[in-house]
Amino acid sequence: MINLLSDTVTKPTPGMLRAMWAAEVGDDVFREDPTVNALEAYVAELTGHEAALFCPSGTMANQIALKVHTRPMDEVICDETSHIFQYEVGGYAFHSGIGVNLLRSPNGILEAEQIGAAVKPLYDWLPRSTLCVIENTNNKGGGGCYSLEGLQSIGAMCRDKNLALHLDGARLFNAVVARGYTPRQVGACVDSASLCLSKGLGAPMGTVLTGNAKFIAEARRVRKAMGGGMRQVGYMAAAGLYALQNQVERLEEDHRHARQLAETLVELPWVEGLRPVETNIVIFDLKAPLTPAVFLEKLAEKGIKASAFGPQAIRFVTHLDVPGAMINQTVEVLRRMTF
Numbered sequence: 001m002i003n004l005l006s007d008t009v010t011k012p013t014p015g016m017l018r019a020m021w022a023a024e025v026g027d028d029v030f031r032e033d034p035t036v037n038a039l040e041a042y043v044a045e046l047t048g049h050e051a052a053l054f055c056p057s058g059t060m061a062n063q064i065a066l067k068v069h070t071r072p073m074d075e076v077i078c079d080e081t082s083h084i085f086q087y088e089v090g091g092y093a094f095h096s097g098i099g100v101n102l103l104r105s106p107n108g109i110l111e112a113e114q115i116g117a118a119v120k121p122l123y124d125w126l127p128r129s130t131l132c133v134i135e136n137t138n139n140k141g142g143g144g145c146y147s148l149e150g151l152q153s154i155g156a157m158c159r160d161k162n163l164a165l166h167l168d169g170a171r172l173f174n175a176v177v178a179r180g181y182t183p184r185q186v187g188a189c190v191d192s193a194s195l196c197l198s199k200g201l202g203a204p205m206g207t208v209l210t211g212n213a214k215f216i217a218e219a220r221r222v223r224k225a226m227g228g229g230m231r232q233v234g235y236m237a238a239a240g241l242y243a244l245q246n247q248v249e250r251l252e253e254d255h256r257h258a259r260q261l262a263e264t265l266v267e268l269p270w271v272e273g274l275r276p277v278e279t280n281i282v283i284f285d286l287k288a289p290l291t292p293a294v295f296l297e298k299l300a301e302k303g304i305k306a307s308a309f310g311p312q313a314i315r316f317v318t319h320l321d322v323p324g325a326m327i328n329q330t331v332e333v334l335r336r337m338t339f
């Protein structure tokens with residue numbers, strides 16, 4: 001089976017399993033898990049933020065950030081493709097009682113000016129714009145990255161407009177590897193960030209939320225209220241630390257594999273068009289009348305899994321459990337497909 005559904009399907013590598021096995025643990029609700037403490041300190045240092053908090057999922061980390069940065073009746077400014085709007089069950093309304101102010105942009109990459117222009121004036125009848133959320137890389141937009149200059153302009157705009165700025169960095173390390181900036185340079189642009197360990201980095205679970213000490217102190221309380229206080233979770237933190245120390249640079253390989261798939265797809269007569277491929281996500285449209293259902297079924301017969309991503313669109317995601325040989329095999333299968 002070649003699984004291109006998502007980079008969340010990755011399994012722990014042997015080295016990661018050894019690190020988990022060897023982890024020292026304690027009760028993290030009492031802050032007595034040395035491995036969780038080490039992970040939080042490591043990621044805080046990496047991003048240049050004062051503190052960090054290990055959360056069970058990216059969704060929880062984002063939802064905590066929304067809750068801590070806002071009050072009910074506020075609104076969050078974000079792209080219409082953003083994960084917090086599309087895939088978190090409307091949690092912004094449920095947990096935080098806030099609205100969304102949706103922006104539209106090419107491939108989910110926002111410009112500072114459009115964020116500034118979206119901030120509402122302070123009238124009694126308007127929601128208060130207090131937070132902006134950006135996504136790097138952007139998932140639904142096709143894995144595109146912000147430039148460092150773009151992030152810096154957005155950071156400056158948000159400071160100027162009194163907006164808190166949260167980075168949904170579920171795949172920040174893909175952007176770091178693709179663009180050559182550091183997590184610390186990105187950290188300097190934003191007030192908080194959520195970094196997933198369970199995507200391309202290959203850990204079984206976990207997202208680290210970063211920010212200043214006051215933000216993280218409050219985030220710890222909200223995490224507990226959401227039921228996310230965990231006990232001997234150092235086994236999972238050990239997997240995350242191992243991933244950060246050993247499995248970041250190899251993301252370049254996933255990007256190369258994505259480019260290889262893209263180069264194959266553009267040549268095929270049944271492919272209508274391809275989004276720009278910058279990291280590990282490949283999104284393309286099928287030429288009508290070919291539908292995703294028919295295409296995916298035929299692909300599955302060849303032992304390859306992928307997902308539909310719109311009425312005509314298909315998404316492939318490359319990751320560490322799809323080595324080069326499997327990519328070559330996928331290329332061969334795609335070239336032989338006829339409709």
Ligand SMILES: *Cc1c(COP(=O)(O)O)cnc(C)c1O
Pocket residue numbers: 057058059060062083084135137138139168170171196198199207
């Ligand atoms: C995967 C993802 C998340 C978090 O997802 P969980 O499955 O809750 O860990 C958040 N933002 C983006 C952009 C993602 O791709």
